Amino acid sequence: MFPDMTRESLQSTLQAWNYDIHRAVTSILSNKEGIGYDDDDIPLSASLNVSPELTVKEFRDHMVDKYVPEQTIRASHDSNILRDMFRYLKSRQFNLRARPNVVFDGEDGMDAEGLTRELCHMMMSSMRDGKGGIILFEGQIDHLIPVHNEQYLASQYYKYAGQLIAYCFIHAGFGITGLSRAITEYLKTAEMNECLPYVSKDDIPDLDIREKLKQTQDAESEEMLYNAVYNDDSIQLLLMQAGFANELVKLNNKHRACQAIILHLVFKTRKEELDQLKSGLESLSVINFLKVSEGSLKYVFPLQSEAVVTKDDFLKVIETSVDSLEGDEKKAYDWFVQYVHEVANTVSAEAKDQPFSSLPTLAQLVQFVAGHPYLPSSRMNISFSAMVYPDADTCFFSLRLPTIYSSYDEFRKALNTAITCQHLGYGRG
Numbered sequence: 001m002f003p004d005m006t007r008e009s010l011q012s013t014l015q016a017w018n019y020d021i022h023r024a025v026t027s028i029l030s031n032k033e034g035i036g037y038d039d040d041d042i043p044l045s046a047s048l049n050v051s052p053e054l055t056v057k058e059f060r061d062h063m064v065d066k067y068v069p070e071q072t073i074r075a076s077h078d079s080n081i082l083r084d085m086f087r088y089l090k091s092r093q094f095n096l097r098a099r100p101n102v103v104f105d106g107e108d109g110m111d112a113e114g115l116t117r118e119l120c121h122m123m124m125s126s127m128r129d130g131k132g133g134i135i136l137f138e139g140q141i142d143h144l145i146p147v148h149n150e151q152y153l154a155s156q157y158y159k160y161a162g163q164l165i166a167y168c169f170i171h172a173g174f175g176i177t178g179l180s181r182a183i184t185e186y187l188k189t190a191e192m193n194e195c196l197p198y199v200s201k202d203d204i205p206d207l208d209i210r211e212k213l214k215q216t217q218d219a220e221s222e223e224m225l226y227n228a229v230y231n232d233d234s235i236q237l238l239l240m241q242a243g244f245a246n247e248l249v250k251l252n253n254k255h256r257a258c259q260a261i262i263l264h265l266v267f268k269t270r271k272e273e274l275d276q277l278k279s280g281l282e283s284l285s286v287i288n289f290l291k292v293s294e295g296s297l298k299y300v301f302p303l304q305s306e307a308v309v310t311k312d313d314f315l316k317v318i319e320t321s322v323d324s325l326e327g328d329e330k331k332a333y334d335w336f337v338q339y340v341h342e343v344a345n346t347v348s349a350e351a352k353d354q355p356f357s358s359l360p361t362l363a364q365l366v367q368f369v370a371g372h373p374y375l376p377s378s379r380m381n382i383s384f385s386a387m388v389y390p391d392a393d394t395c396f397f398s399l400r401l402p403t404i405y406s407s408y409d410e411f412r413k414a415l416n417t418a419i420t421c422q423h424l425g426y427g428r429g
Contacts, residue, residue: 052295053377056173059289059296063170065097073119076105080132081122082164089160096167096284113172114394117371120172123164128178136161139205141178141304145266146273158273162280165300170284174374175300177307182266184301187278188290192267201258203266209234213258216249225254238264309366309375311344317380328403329384335411336382336401340365342412360419368392368419369399389418 071094075081088094102115109115127136128144136157137144152158169175182199186192201217204210212228212235219225229235229249239245239257242264249257267274281287290297298306315337325333344362363373370376371394381398385391391400405411 052293052299055293056296056299059293060170060173063097063284064099065095066099068095068098070101071095071098072101072103074103074105075119075122077122080126080134081119082126082132082134085123085164086134086157086160089163090156096163097170100171110395112395114371114396117172117394120168120174121367121372124168124174124176127161127164128176137179139180139203143180143200143202144178145180145183145203145205146270146277148270148273153272153276156276158276159280162277163283164280166281166284166286169286169300172372173299174302174307174372177302178304179301180266181301181303183274184297186267186274187281187301188287188297190278192263195267196259199259199262199266201262204262206265209238209261209265213261216254217258219251219254222251225249225251229257235261242268307374309362309373311340311362313375314340314344314362314366317375317378318382332384332401332403332405332411333382335405335408336415338408339412339415358420359416364419370394370397389414 073088075084100111100116100119102111102119103109104115104118126132127134130136134157135147136152138147139145146158149157165175180198180203182195182203185195185198189195201210201213204213212232215228216225216235219228229239238261239249242260244257244260247253278287286300290300318336318340340362343359343365360368366373366375369380369392376397378397381396383398383400384403385400386404387400387402388404390402392398402411402414405414
């Protein structure tokens, strides 16, 4: 029926429409699907020497289906958001490419991307941290790897996880933070050899095994090495499972032996989970995009260290034309700059006595004004009003500051209360 499409393209199209044959066929026949299943369909900028930011923006725009109605997603801050989204995907009535219209139960707010960003942040943080009883990843931040779980595999949880990561990247501009760089390189290339420069013993979640490998690597004599390896049944078993059973571990091959164990524990024992996760990512052509777009991996799988916003980062986006400000507006702006310095440099000790007016973290401040923990590349639009509390419109990255206060302490308390209570669930889009 479609001789000009490969089997892989047809399968990817069907996946993108969650196996709804009628909608998949309609999208192909109307020639409006536009999904980048093959490298030739990825936006040209992805393979050119242009900035990753531009490449990512064009790809995200390319993947949103502008020819179907917005898809309403009802969510709640009190529910198990990851389980709810898995249920959406399992129903096969969820269009990954339709523009989302997020509605939070019990909250006023119109979604012009701000509420979408908040929902995606909730999904990705729940997935990363194992909230709600679905623990998909284990290990330390920036070295997280999939949990081996036969029940999750049978229920296609890792496929759903991959689809949600791709969905958040397309519709909110970010994926999941904290995954091992070795794992994300493997998802992109499917080649373990390509991941060797990134893999380390820190990717092993088991701290006991990690310490034993360190003792093996640090052994300076054959006797120390023998005691570390052959007086420990668990290391011998791992060597056998890793295919390193036919030669004795010596000083000249100890690092190769340790590498064999690391590759076994990080990749080989989790290959099914990785393959299923990759299939979910392929539903929105994210893998193809990463293959042809150098420098874009950090937008889909940012390390925690890459996602941290510093005081200087924040101050750059709030710079405004101070010359045009005067009176109460100038005072409020100067106080806000002072407040950013205080939030960034002070660890609050007020939370025990004043849980709703304690000094927030810089991450909470960013969440309050942007709807997610990442700063947009655009400047923040700051305005002023004679009101009690600051008001953020995350859809347009704008913030209204109160001008009614006569002292910095009063201004500070108002910001503390608003940001601490409403950095999540403020109901504004």
